[in-house]
Amino acid sequence: MRNEDVLARIHLDAVLSNFEILAQEDPAANALARAWNGNILFAVGIAGPRTTLEIKNGKIKVMTGKVGDPGIVLFFPTARLLNNMFTGTGVGFPVPLKGLTKAKGLFVFMKLAKRMEAILKGENPPRDLKAKLLMNTLGRSIATIAAHEPESKAAALSIRGVTELRIKNGPAVNITFAGERVTAKGGNAPDPDLIMEFGTPELFLDLADDKVDVFAAICLEDMLLQGDLHMGDVVNTFLDKVGVYLQ
């Protein structure tokens, strides 16, 4: 079952962080990002999570918490309202506490969001960039679910070490399980305890669309699963839940 608080964290931790990659790798997005400099703070509830998205000279940086003095503050009284805005369903608008006069910044962000949607959901997107964005989303969503969803937290406590998800000769994300602290970051880990490697970007994109029989893919060596398979078993349940949250 979907937990709105967890989904809000996925949107703030995993989905927003994709804008960093987008501005870096996609020329069109980079051009958009160059049109405005400033910080946007996303805030949920009085004591809920906060994430700052900084746009500066065409680069985007996403940081946990309130960083600096954001020019725009988007306050969502509940997690559900934030989720509705991200998913484009139901009522989902923030209370703009600050920054109404900085409409250009919001306009730039909306344009970047449209570009993101075109790559992730449009026809004939740049395949490698889409795979990289989805890899980042999956890795960070797994970490968020493992760290914050009550039933997954218990499972996460049973594993310790580093899981690496990667496409062969392509993008990677690694997730560190250290008790209650679960973190994800892009790139390869020096010595991961578990490796999940997808033979091709196409296979990975199909997996992200829930079109891959994972066990069969492993046996046919289209996917490599190596190392701590107990960790793999647990991570697989988190992976399955990413689909539930971001369907």
Place this chain on the structure above:
Amino acid sequence: MAYTFTRSKELFQRAAKVIPQGIYGHFNPATTIPGSYPYFITRAKGSHFWDVDGNEYIDYVCAYGPMILGYAHDRVDEAFARQARNGTATMPPSTLLIELAEKMVEVNDCADWAMFAKNGADTTTWAVVLARGYKRRNKIVLANGGYHGTQSWAGTNHTGITPTDRSDIIMVPFGDLEAFQRVVEENKGQIAGAMFTPYHHPVFEPQVLPAPGFWQGMRRICDENDIVLIIDDVRAGWRLDIKGSAHYFGFKPDLACYCKAIANGYPISALVGTEKMRMVASKVFQTGSYWNNSPEMAAALACIDEMQQIDAAGICNARGAQLRKGLEESAARHGLQFKMSGPNAIPFMHFTNEHNFKRAQLFCKECSLRGVYFLWHHNMFISAAHTEADIQKTIEVADEAFKIVKEQFGG
């Protein structure tokens, strides 16, 4: 000549088109080393099997336990075939039903009665139902990492299993009497049963034998609180002690579940119990289309009799001890930190200086490529068909594999 797996892979591709996972459940080879293990076999005899690419293996998986006397065992197979010619699923059942129940009562230390099903999970579920019916209570205590089947009450956190399915299940660490006592006190008068394996045999981690006094303590707490003590002897049963693994560890449960080695590979399982549980067993309705099939009962009778005659558990223990000694000594010669945990007949191998199994996976891969079929993630099984020559050959192969592990990992 190095083993190759071309035909196995071709067949798996064919299978995956019409079968989810290609091969499903615990038989799925994703937990082997794909590309270095066979997926399908053509025949098996004794302690060996031959795969579809013509490779021969000494087998230490024994179908995850059912094979104990050797594949294609003449006496057991003939008993099955003879009875099959007289009918299989019949109503009324064959008199073999009585004979097999009498045999279980004769052989098993805690059996005052016996009932039969097909799989281990049938009997663990049946036992849970009896426990709940005994004092009309709901809660069941299980051990973390214990395995009692994939049915929803026993499964954990997998797709399709809901928190509601597990709402009356309480987990405790295996071997922790204090934790069990605490749970009993916190749930006074609510716990129906406690189901454990006779020793701890989880996957992905070393096995743990019960500390002295543990089972006697469990028995006492269960008696004081009217809790039904259930032993899931599906995996370990018959390999430690013909009288049951509870007898091996010196206690008597109220219910015990058997399957796997009971009929050397033919599908039958047994739930046995003490006099105390007879009345509730007479009230509960549990059944299945094939639970009274007679050929499997004939096979079980022949298998149990043969196990008694040759002391199968004793042979498994002796061969397992030979294997353990040989592997541990070979590993030590290469400067590797390698141990076998659990009983000799049901060993789990691990390198003590790693927790991510990378050495174990390389070791198993190299053994498979040389004709020895090991598992790195799960305990293995020794059979009475394994010969001293099998074990010696295995140790020679393992020596080569340890050398490669040493070269790659340094220690």
